[in-house]
Amino acid sequence: MKAAAFDYIKPKALAEALSLLAEAGDDGQLIAGGQTLLATLNMRLSEPSILIDISNIDELKGISLLGDQLRIGALVTHTEIEDSQLVAQHAPLLKAAAPHIAHRAIRNLGTWGGSLAYGDPAAEWPACSLTLNATMIIAGPRGERRIPAQDFFIDLYTTALEPDEILIATEIPIATSNQVMYFHELARRHGDYAIAGLAAVAEKRGNVLSHCAFTFFSVASTPLMAIKAQGLVDGKPLTEELIASAVAAAKSEIDAIADITNSVETKRHLIGVLLERGLKHLIA
Ligand SMILES: Cc1cc2nc3c(=O)[nH]c(=O)nc-3n(C[C@H](O)[C@H](O)[C@H](O)COP(=O)(O)OP(=O)(O)OC[C@H]3O[C@@H](n4cnc5c(N)ncnc54)[C@H](O)[C@@H]3O)c2cc1C
Known part of the structure; x- marks a missing residue:
């Protein structure tokens, strides 16, 4: 399919882009890199009558x-x-x-x-x-x-x-000097969208993690933080038992949803796999 016809304008200043957007109302749409929008235009999932290209600002x-x-x-x-x-x-x-x-x-x-x-x-x-x-x-x-x-x-x-x-x-x-991080995603092939992923940071002193932030993505309708799991781990020596408790907490607190190929159970299982690997990596 091809995109429906639209007008195109490329403002050079933010103020100009804002006034064009206000003027266009529901008929206008911003385009930046176009790597998502062009596909949605071509599939006619989106049919703006004016595209405001902000890439020169x-x-x-x-x-x-x-x-x-x-x-x-x-x-x-x-x-x-x-x-x-x-x-x-x-x-x-x-x-x-x-x-x-x-x-x-x-x-x-x-x-x-x-x-x-x-x-x-x-x-x-x-x-x-x-x-x-x-x-x-x-x-x-x-x-x-x-x-x-x-x-x-x-x-x-x-x-x-x-x-x-x-x-x-x-x-x-900015990251503190003792910040450790873990990023991993499980995908069919490199470059595919993740089936499930984890972006995590913490501060590490010996075998204790604090200021933990564990965010899962591709498991629900938005990225979600595992607040209970973070609280369990925060400030305590990281033992195998604590890892198991944090994994159980994350699996129950993240309200996973299925996608077209992966069930809720699969997503929940992967949340556990990712957090266990992540915690072992953060403390290593
Ligand atoms: C084959 C393929 C694989 C991809 N795989 C991944 C992947 O694995 N992970 C991933 O994260 N992404 C992936 N993407 C998407 C890619 O990262 C896009 O670049 C990104 O999602 C959107 O950035 P963009 O600049 O291209 O935005 P555009 O396509 O230009 O715009 C996307 C939307 O954001 C709005 N918008 C853009 N900029 C602004 C702004 N500054 N303020 C307000 N609204 C704005 C637009 O109006 C539009 O609605 C993939 C894309 C393709 C084509």
């Missing part, structure tokens, strides 16, 4: 260090994250996760902001942003607002973004 570009926060612009590509020294040093979880996103050609075009705004529960960046306690910075006709990642992903492909708003950047607290 400098205010949405770049990775920078602002005090103890790493700021990642919405237009930063998956490849830029994968190759960034700042990311490797201050948010190593993102560097570990990036190669799991599709293939290099898609990563060269697809953007950080596009992935977060789309809110795919199987995507890597929403889960990582939750684990790293990111703050979403959003611009709209009513000014700028900031939303913590935990309030941003509302439901399947649904975020806290209003239709007239643009995600401009994300700020992430």
Whole structure:
């Protein structure tokens, strides 16, 4: 199939993009890297009458260090994250996760902001942003607002973004010197969307983990943190018994849903497999 006809405009400034979006109302749609949107246009799952291409807007570009926060612009590509020294040093979880996103050609075009705004529960960046306690910075006709990642992903492909708003950047607290991380996903082939995945960080002192954040993705309608499992592990020596308790807690607290090929039971089993591997990796 081919996309329905649409007008196309490529503003150079954020203010211009916001006024075009407000003017277009329900008929307008933003396009960044196009790696999700072009497929949905071609399948006619989306039929905007005007596409507003934000890929030329400098205010949405770049990775920078602002005090103890790493700021990642919405237009930063998956490849830029994968190759960034700042990311490797201050948010190593993102560097570990990036190669799991599709293939290099898609990563060269697809953007950080596009992935977060789309809110795919199987995507890597929403889960990582939750684990790293990111703050979403959003611009709209009513000014700028900031939303913590935990309030941003509302439901399947649904975020806290209003239709007239643009995600401009994300700020992430930089990793502490004793932060350890684990990122793993179970997929049929490398580059496929995960059947289930885990993005985890903690602070490690000896055999004790604290400030734990364990986020599962591709198991429910949004990425989900295993709050009870985190609480169980936090601040105690990590024994085999504690790992078993945390695994049981995560399997029962995450309200897994089936996808077209994997049952709820499979998803729940994989949550346990991932957390057990993750905890052993974090403490090693
Ligand atoms: C074959 C294939 C495999 C893929 N595999 C994976 C994978 O394994 N993991 C994964 O995470 N992704 C995967 N993707 C998706 C890819 O990562 C996309 O790049 C990403 O989901 C969207 O980024 P984009 O810049 O391309 O957004 P676009 O396609 O341009 O836009 C996506 C949506 O977000 C909106 N949007 C974009 N930017 C903004 C913004 N700044 N503010 C507000 N709204 C905005 C658009 O209006 C649109 O609704 C795959 C894509 C393909 C084609």
